Amino acid sequence: MGTRRDFLKGFLASGAVATAGVVSAPTLARETRPRPPEALGLLYDATLCVGCKACVAACKTANNNPAEFSTVDHLWDTPLDTSGYTFNLIKMYRNGTMEVKDQEANGYAFMKTSCMHCGDPSCVSACPVSAMTKDPETGVVGYNPDKCIGCRYCVAACPFGIPKYQYDSPTGRIGKCELCRHRHKDGHYSACAEVCPTGATLFGRTEDLLAEAKRRLAHKPGQPMKIPRGRLRHAQEKQLAGKEDGKGAKMRHGWRDEPDQTYEAPAGKYLQHVYGEKEYGGTQVLKLSGVNFAKVGMPDLPPDAAAAMSETIQHTLYGNLIMPFAVLGAMTWVAKRNVKPDDDSDKEGS
């Protein structure tokens, strides 16, 4: 009957799955994607934050979100964490006597929690229906509820715990910061940065924000330092504004005119670490802090995005459907030999 030989054939055919995967892996490996050159983002400087939560309130208004209560009296918006209805939150770190701001022992500190707008976002890679997308130009990670199926894979995938779902609604959506992209067309930038009184949350091109962050880190604690407020102006902004970008669209610099509100203050005691510069290949929101980032809720992340590994595996196995069709071909060939057309006839059984 040649059973053993056929068995071997079947074994070889299915073994091809594993082998082909291993052999072709390096060719399809996808590197972690960097931020787009014109990426927009925020710089949050915890040493400048006074914990006023104006940004939390402005975010609620800008996104038309309801108040959430954590106190008995339900007097005002008091969310304890970001949620499907709270996209931005200032959290507080407390230790011991809480005497000194931005100090780890016996100190306290603030930390902003909102979408980091990753260069290579896990949520975008995870989303099966392209409801979560990354703008190729601004890099803003946006959400489209009209496509979203509510599977919450993005919620599970995000290492920052940012996309959140509205579990209390039969038509719940995912809620997350979209950098106020819906306000950009009116010349408004992120509401949190717009209202921040101290410039702790600053809006701008991530490249500029990164340079600004490094400029601050170069200051000795207490040294006088210029601090921009609101939106960080791009060096060539005047020349670029309103000009064609060569692809028929206007350069994206139609922000509203605002007076320059830069002020001077003593530099804070910074950790020499721009969070978001390298984490997961780089995020568009950057953070400075005096207290260890892990202590204030920002996870230790490798320089490679998980999305890169996931998509490398996915495309190694299924790229252009080459492997599935190769295996299907092999299986069909083997099955054709082994399956009699009348296999299930009642006279004979098999």
Add this chain to the structure above:
Amino acid sequence: MANNHHAAPAPVGGSLVNAVTLTCFVFIAMMAAVLIVRFLFGLGAVTGLNDGYPWGIWVVVDVIIGSAFACGGFSVAMLVYIFNRGEYHPLVRPALLASLFGYTLAAAGVIFDLGRWWNVWNMFWPGSINPNSVMFEVAVCITLYVIVMWIEFSPAFLEQMGKNDARRKVGRAMFFFIALGTVLPMMHQSSLGTLLVVMGVQIHPLWQTPVLPLLYLLTAITMGYAVVLFESCLTSSAYRRRIEMHMLTPLAKVMLGFLAVFLVVRIGDIVVRGVLGKAFVPSVEALMFWLEMACFIAPLMLIGAESNRRNPARLFLAGVLLMLGGALMRLNGFLIGYETGDGFSYFPTLAEVLVTAGMFAVEVLGYIIITRRFPVLPREDVQPAH
């Protein structure tokens, strides 16, 4: 050729109203009640889900573990038609039936968990699909596989309805559907493991590895054979039929072969990545890891010897352990070893458990109705030719 002579499949017959079917009905009714509340008031009204644990037992147990339990059809079909081991042919239909139910329900059950289920068509809409998404691959493959399985199983229905022409037509193309029916589960069962990769550092290192697709595929196959052992023993005892030891004993050997490959990959991967130490840190994760490993290793001791594989009780127990091992690996990866930050905890609510139980009841009820009314199990009064 797979032409060994076996007893032809025949309906078992008998009443459809008995204690088991009535119990199933009660569970199904309770599930329906929970689901009404869920669809009217949202997932939060009935589940213990939160943003730290966005996936609960409806995903992990009903879909991820449930579909692996439903790999009996794929595992046996692969053995019979790809490895050309015709002697196992009588196991195909019952195994396929259980798979058919497992998968159809897993696919339907996903809808209960989807927060915006009315948008689900985007999963198949060319303008919406995201081929980078592991979940997209899983969803498309599972959907196709459910359709393929209904086609694979259709001869049983067509035979009973006396539509022999249609049956012959399907029969002629069957080799292709059988081939599809082995490739599709290989694809999505491995991808169910890949689902974890994008979660990155949130998954405990004992369950986060680039070889996840291979680990999930291998355990899906061992769970498939384990479920066949489990089902055969259970069906034989429930319908008071002979246990098909002449098939189950060698089948168990095939299962142990896959198990051995799995253990080499699993342990090798942990050692190579240098995370073995994590298994010795006193933690819930380490405890669960060893529990999982015990379930995989114990069957080697239980039925490692040929003589022990002739003992139905040992086969049954080994099958149950392997099902449990594969289930634990999935539970550990997706829930126990998942940590997204402080302050979150998840434990399934009674309502969630009722839905999972209800889904299981639908499977059992469906299996009973179909085996009693359609030709699935081998006819008892005909002696096999060897």
